[in-house]
Amino acid sequence: MTITLGLDVGSLFTKAVLLDGSRILTTAIRETSGNFTREVEDLISRVLAAGGVSREDVAEIVSTGQGDELVEQAHFCEDDVACIAAATRHLLPDTELTIEIGGQSITGVLSNPQGEVVNFMRNDKCASGSGRFIEVISSALGINIDLLDETVEQASKKIAVSTQCAVFAESEIISHVNQGEAVPDILAGVCDSMARIVISQALRFGPVERYTVTGGVARLSSIVKILQERLHGQYRPFPIDPQFAAAYGAALLGQQE
Amino acid sequence: MNSISKQASQTGLFSRVYSLFSVLKKLPPQLSEEELEGLIKVLPADSANSMKSLLKPSIQQASMTFIQMLSTALEETKAAKQSGKKVVLAPFNFPPEIIHAFDNLVPITTEVLTTLGVVALEGQGERYWSYAMGLGLPDHLCSANTIDLGSMLSGMDFEPDAIISGCVGSCDVNSKTHEFVSLLVGLPQIALEKPPDNTARGLKIFKNNYYKMIRQLEELAGEELKDENLRMVAEKVNRCTELYRDLWELKKQIPCPVPGIFSLFICATRFAMWGRDEGIKTLESCLAVSRRNFESEAYRSREEAARVFWIYLSYYYDLVRFYDWMEENHISNMGDALQLAFPEPLDLSSRETILDGMIESAWNNVMTRQMGAASMSQRWIEDIVYVIKEWHINGTIYCGHHSCKQTWSVFSMARNEVLKRTGVPTLGLQGDSWIRSMTPMSVIQEEIEQFVHNVINKRGRRRRTRA
Amino acid sequence: MTVLNSLTGVIKNEYVQQARARGQKIVGYACLATPREVLDAAGLFPYRLKALGKGETEMADAYLSRFNCGFCRSCLQLGLDGTYDFLDGIIETNGCDHLRGMFENWQYAAPRSFFHYVRVPHLADADSMRWFVEEIELLIEALNEHFGADVNDYKLNKAIEIQDQIAAKMRRIYESRWGGEIKVSGHEIMSLMVAEGSLPAPDFVKLLDGFIGTLEDRKPINCRARLFMGGAATDEIGLIAELEQLGGLMVADSFCFGGRLFLREAVAKAPVHRLAEIYLNNLMCPRMFMNYPQRKAFILEMIEKAAVDGAVLFHNKFCDLHGIENVKLKMNLEEAGLPVLLLEKEYGAGADIGRLKTRVQAFLERLKR
Amino acid sequence: MLYGGIDVGSLTAQAVVLKDNAIYSFQSIRVKPNPVDSAATVLEGALKEKGLTLKDLCFCVSTGYGREQIQKEGLSRENMSEISCHGKGAWWVLPQVRTIIDIGGQDAKVIRVDKDGELVNFVMNDKCAAGTGRFLDVMSKTLGISVEELGPLSFKAQQVIEMSNRCSIFCETEVHHYLQRGASPADLAAGINRTMAGRVMALVRRVGPEKEITMTGGVAKNQSVRKELEKAMGTRMLTYHVDSQIIGALGAALIARQLRGVKQ
Ligand SMILES: Nc1ncnc2c1ncn2[C@@H]1O[C@H](COP(=O)(O)OP(=O)(O)O)[C@@H](O)[C@H]1O
Ligand SMILES: Nc1ncnc2c1ncn2[C@@H]1O[C@H](COP(=O)(O)OP(=O)(O)O)[C@@H](O)[C@H]1O
Numbered sequence A: 001m002t003i004t005l006g007l008d009v010g011s012l013f014t015k016a017v018l019l020d021g022s023r024i025l026t027t028a029i030r031e032t033s034g035n036f037t038r039e040v041e042d043l044i045s046r047v048l049a050a051g052g053v054s055r056e057d058v059a060e061i062v063s064t065g066q067g068d069e070l071v072e073q074a075h076f077c078e079d080d081v082a083c084i085a086a087a088t089r090h091l092l093p094d095t096e097l098t099i100e101i102g103g104q105s106i107t108g109v110l111s112n113p114q115g116e117v118v119n120f121m122r123n124d125k126c127a128s129g130s131g132r133f134i135e136v137i138s139s140a141l142g143i144n145i146d147l148l149d150e151t152v153e154q155a156s157k158k159i160a161v162s163t164q165c166a167v168f169a170e171s172e173i174i175s176h177v178n179q180g181e182a183v184p185d186i187l188a189g190v191c192d193s194m195a196r197i198v199i200s201q202a203l204r205f206g207p208v209e210r211y212t213v214t215g216g217v218a219r220l221s222s223i224v225k226i227l228q229e230r231l232h233g234q235y236r237p238f239p240i241d242p243q244f245a246a247a248y249g250a251a252l253l254g255q256q257e
Numbered sequence B: 001m002n003s004i005s006k007q008a009s010q011t012g013l014f015s016r017v018y019s020l021f022s023v024l025k026k027l028p029p030q031l032s033e034e035e036l037e038g039l040i041k042v043l044p045a046d047s048a049n050s051m052k053s054l055l056k057p058s059i060q061q062a063s064m065t066f067i068q069m070l071s072t073a074l075e076e077t078k079a080a081k082q083s084g085k086k087v088v089l090a091p092f093n094f095p096p097e098i099i100h101a102f103d104n105l106v107p108i109t110t111e112v113l114t115t116l117g118v119v120a121l122e123g124q125g126e127r128y129w130s131y132a133m134g135l136g137l138p139d140h141l142c143s144a145n146t147i148d149l150g151s152m153l154s155g156m157d158f159e160p161d162a163i164i165s166g167c168v169g170s171c172d173v174n175s176k177t178h179e180f181v182s183l184l185v186g187l188p189q190i191a192l193e194k195p196p197d198n199t200a201r202g203l204k205i206f207k208n209n210y211y212k213m214i215r216q217l218e219e220l221a222g223e224e225l226k227d228e229n230l231r232m233v234a235e236k237v238n239r240c241t242e243l244y245r246d247l248w249e250l251k252k253q254i255p256c257p258v259p260g261i262f263s264l265f266i267c268a269t270r271f272a273m274w275g276r277d278e279g280i281k282t283l284e285s286c287l288a289v290s291r292r293n294f295e296s297e298a299y300r301s302r303e304e305a306a307r308v309f310w311i312y313l314s315y316y317y318d319l320v321r322f323y324d325w326m327e328e329n330h331i332s333n334m335g336d337a338l339q340l341a342f343p344e345p346l347d348l349s350s351r352e353t354i355l356d357g358m359i360e361s362a363w364n365n366v367m368t369r370q371m372g373a374a375s376m377s378q379r380w381i382e383d384i385v386y387v388i389k390e391w392h393i394n395g396t397i398y399c400g401h402h403s404c405k406q407t408w409s410v411f412s413m414a415r416n417e418v419l420k421r422t423g424v425p426t427l428g429l430q431g432d433s434w435i436r437s438m439t440p441m442s443v444i445q446e447e448i449e450q451f452v453h454n455v456i457n458k459r460g461r462r463r464r465t466r467a
Numbered sequence C: 001m002t003v004l005n006s007l008t009g010v011i012k013n014e015y016v017q018q019a020r021a022r023g024q025k026i027v028g029y030a031c032l033a034t035p036r037e038v039l040d041a042a043g044l045f046p047y048r049l050k051a052l053g054k055g056e057t058e059m060a061d062a063y064l065s066r067f068n069c070g071f072c073r074s075c076l077q078l079g080l081d082g083t084y085d086f087l088d089g090i091i092e093t094n095g096c097d098h099l100r101g102m103f104e105n106w107q108y109a110a111p112r113s114f115f116h117y118v119r120v121p122h123l124a125d126a127d128s129m130r131w132f133v134e135e136i137e138l139l140i141e142a143l144n145e146h147f148g149a150d151v152n153d154y155k156l157n158k159a160i161e162i163q164d165q166i167a168a169k170m171r172r173i174y175e176s177r178w179g180g181e182i183k184v185s186g187h188e189i190m191s192l193m194v195a196e197g198s199l200p201a202p203d204f205v206k207l208l209d210g211f212i213g214t215l216e217d218r219k220p221i222n223c224r225a226r227l228f229m230g231g232a233a234t235d236e237i238g239l240i241a242e243l244e245q246l247g248g249l250m251v252a253d254s255f256c257f258g259g260r261l262f263l264r265e266a267v268a269k270a271p272v273h274r275l276a277e278i279y280l281n282n283l284m285c286p287r288m289f290m291n292y293p294q295r296k297a298f299i300l301e302m303i304e305k306a307a308v309d310g311a312v313l314f315h316n317k318f319c320d321l322h323g324i325e326n327v328k329l330k331m332n333l334e335e336a337g338l339p340v341l342l343l344e345k346e347y348g349a350g351a352d353i354g355r356l357k358t359r360v361q362a363f364l365e366r367l368k369r
Numbered sequence D: 001m002l003y004g005g006i007d008v009g010s011l012t013a014q015a016v017v018l019k020d021n022a023i024y025s026f027q028s029i030r031v032k033p034n035p036v037d038s039a040a041t042v043l044e045g046a047l048k049e050k051g052l053t054l055k056d057l058c059f060c061v062s063t064g065y066g067r068e069q070i071q072k073e074g075l076s077r078e079n080m081s082e083i084s085c086h087g088k089g090a091w092w093v094l095p096q097v098r099t100i101i102d103i104g105g106q107d108a109k110v111i112r113v114d115k116d117g118e119l120v121n122f123v124m125n126d127k128c129a130a131g132t133g134r135f136l137d138v139m140s141k142t143l144g145i146s147v148e149e150l151g152p153l154s155f156k157a158q159q160v161i162e163m164s165n166r167c168s169i170f171c172e173t174e175v176h177h178y179l180q181r182g183a184s185p186a187d188l189a190a191g192i193n194r195t196m197a198g199r200v201m202a203l204v205r206r207v208g209p210e211k212e213i214t215m216t217g218g219v220a221k222n223q224s225v226r227k228e229l230e231k232a233m234g235t236r237m238l239t240y241h242v243d244s245q246i247i248g249a250l251g252a253a254l255i256a257r258q259l260r261g262v263k264q
């Protein structure tokens, strides 16, 4: 069996997946910050240690994401679109649309039955509708993002957020708090407005039969649930932690080398 | 008014373009490498960059005739006042040949002027843009028009004698901007409306409007439209059409022997000098260079990673270098929707038949034909599909010029239909065609590369990072 | 007032439900240039498309873009999410490029069996008038054919008469604010205008009569400044209400859902020609070319009659027509000595209301009121 | 006679007490979640310094966020928009000033006043927080420095790396991107300040600035943004010796003084 390592240098998080054939040995994640080489090195040693694999055993290290070309440790890099498509093709073969929602963008990747990329579309001009938006808002409300779903579940209504700007939304939300609105209700409203932006992206390629959602935001069921309700077509849950989709795809592409 | 911005835009767009071109015009027909180097050293950075690419040996012959053609156009505008002629400002979708048929009228095209300014001038067009913003105009208007308007309104530039709104019915932004200028400067406005009706009835109304416009032009010029002038122009128009079609045919070849930048030369000719000897010369030299390419072994064995067509506009800031970049990356730039004018030869039998032909070519001119149709999407999509098949296009790009509300409102539909009918994918970008600060070139290039490698070729873009 | 509230608060109001119950067909239109009388004469219920300030557009945004006018996106959303399913047909007009896009996408994504395009000229000269007459004739033909209607001059004249009545009554209410005390606020007027396109003409006459009946007993409203408002096609009654709370009342306007509605001057007698004149000659909309001076004069006259202290000109983000027109208008109004505030806004209830209010408040302070 | 002015911003709140024609005392605090609380605390602070209470003020005006509620709660007698207040305050410290560029945490405004400090014209950022103090806050955090250091640091720059992303939030990643590629923080700081100035210029152009010009609000303290703006406008701006963040509250107090005559 060949062992490969996929590295996804995201806008907010850097992710690593260690793959043996198509079996995940381990994964690791950390925040992306300025010090690049050290971060990646740290991640690599972490996954190698946890996977009980020595560096020599790794046949290919493949990087993707924003800083992919700077990963000195990588043997080659691939575009994230290719990695995401590869991951979907492998894990959910007949899924046409993958909606990747990361820290800074929403990318729709449309694949054909052979798993090839038919088209992709990225929305990254404004933080509204990005993972960062949710983070900024939940931290303004004092809610750790891990507890977001739990909190939203307690909501009895949705307070609409009227502005799309993440910065303005933050203060709008604080004014809701002041007016005595409950935090879960406000957060539910935020998730709703976030989901709407994703929906319009997803619908842009026309109706599809099956779709999946990846990226860090796909972990938030409060948002995915709304997508499920409003998008036609069958939702296919991503079988592994969706935040690792691109890193997984990168490792898969390494397998083909 | 706005004193500080006014200072900044002291010299107008026209004057600056004019003085640059009067220098360029004096260049010898063939430049040696040293001469080119020398020229580039004396030009400011933005101009130098463009000239370096424009005057590279492989296309120099065509570029030179192109430069000569535009210099002539600019000189005629400049000289008009002294010789008692009237200058008519028109948008790009208005075919200028009818104006060339008047002794006393000289046309100048908004978008051509802006594009030249953006390509050739230091600081591109942004100072004029800023001026227009200072007037309170919204920042979502078309930059091509806004830049031109800013230049004219800052009061330091040439003043046309009339404005033709050739976009009434097909583009609000364009016609409305022209209306604004004409109201502010107190210029007569001539509106040529196209009814959104593709049938014979629509054409009849349009014809009526066109004749009405000729009467207005006659009044402005103080002369009648003379048969012999009309015939002379018409003959040259037919020569242009012939050359245009020859170039069209050549574009079907794989690899494409027509350099990407020629699409700019061709449409600038269409927009400004159609029916003039200078226009014919430009098209002839484009054709000569392309034929030479076609016959050259080296060119024919060139790898073509993709044949890309811009379904509406392209990016015209940093344009020359951008087209070079595409070439270096083996992406054949097959041009943009500004090629989709489909000119037909004019029937020279009589004044009426000539005018009928000119009217039909105005009716079918770019944008008028697509966005001015009964449906904004239908014709546009049909034309894209046609050109994809004709030129063997395998990928299309929508540049997403943000002021272009018509195309934006049917872009989704167009992308899906084009894919359905031809299997060819469309990359949707966002940016401004004439202003670099909206989306930086590096971002655009990165998206295009991802598109070419992952979507068009489906091979991915594997880049080695380690030996 | 409750009838009015229910009309301006829901799209599928009780009149719509009644019409459906009695089998009357309902046809939607968007632009003021649509000759409603033809629909009335065909026995149809003309329903003016509106979005009532609803700013959610995720379905529409899959077709239209972020760069399209929010009003159009909202209307399309309601077309796609089923809210407008009660419409038996739609009449498209080439009001502006965004509206054209809205109609095209609607017809593409959720087609209707009756979809007719009334092509409105952008000029109002004699040639254009002939063309528009033809358009009205084509519309009549289409309605006759599809709905089995039998439109004739008699019915058209009747319909014109009712609309004339409506205009006269509306004018009376509208101009009641110009004399001295203001008893009807600007947003109430706007409610009436929005209601106008939401129920059959005879019912609207009744509603207006009721409203006029209450005028006498109304108390004057406190007014810090008399404002003119103009610009974008907007039906955001809530927005105007919020802004009026700051004390500046809208006493005249040039909104598409507003003071332009009852301009009906015409000389032709034959009904189709008369309609063509009513709708084309009086379309004080920036989509019309070559007649800015007319629009300016119309607004200046109103400002004078209504003794206005300042003008607020709105445009929806990405609206080209009003975005440009407002700049020119601002220059001319300022020349005439009137302070002007330009406001670019996103369509949709409450979006950034706080920031809009700050600007309007500052404007009132600038007016020293 | 004592007059009060309260200005609650998105980040900081200020109160100024005016005695006749001089600043008698002032306070500035970070805002509390509720604007009324902020107002109460900051006003009390400013009064307490001189052993005063609310009753000693003969008129008080509130401005900024929650200005109406503050009035409803009785802390002020009238509320005014920030725009008028900044205009008035700046005019008081610099009577010759005609254009004021006020940049706070979320708002950017350009205000024109006449020779009496009365509002003539103004513009304010609308949909997007791209050219506001918030941008600088996010950026300095990303560079790992305080917002106070952002100006000084940029004067050490060798070159200027401008941000291309429009969104304040996303420029964060752009900075990361450059840092990863070895750019120096000083060059980035210079680029950030220039980008900021560029965005503010978009507003400045809309009013057509007229001399003399000055800046107010927290961002006025950033010397580098100030220099960049001066360069873009081709003119120097005036400075003054009062804390630029209290200008709004000062203006409110001045208006309180003006209004007293009218309202009593
Ligand atoms: N437990 C979590 N911790 C952090 N972020 C999370 C978590 N769950 C979901 N998220 C979301 O995921 C986003 C990051 O997604 P990711 O795909 O890693 O982005 P990128 O690839 O751009 O770095 C965050 O902005 C946040 O909204
Ligand atoms: N000492 C300082 N040096 C540089 N910038 C500062 C300083 N203090 C505050 N700022 C900037 O000013 C902004 C806050 O301005 P302020 O006028 O207090 O805003 P608000 O009125 O919205 O509370 C901050 O976002 C920060 O960028």
Ligand code: SF4
Binding pocket: A125, A126, A127, A128, A164, A165, A166, A167, A168, D127, D128, D129, D130, D166, D167, D168, D169, D170
């Ligand atoms: S609106 Fe807000 S979130 Fe969007 S680009 Fe502007 S600052 Fe960023």
Ligand code: SF4
Binding pocket: C030, C031, C032, C033, C094, C095, C096, C232, C233, C256, C285, C286, C287
């Ligand atoms: S504003 Fe003009 S174009 Fe738009 S709907 Fe109204 S009348 Fe029609």
Ligand code: SF4
Binding pocket: C069, C070, C071, C072, C095, C096, C097, C098, C099, C232, C233, C316, C318, C319, C320, C321, C322
């Ligand atoms: S507001 Fe402007 S863009 Fe929107 S429908 Fe009206 S005219 Fe068209």
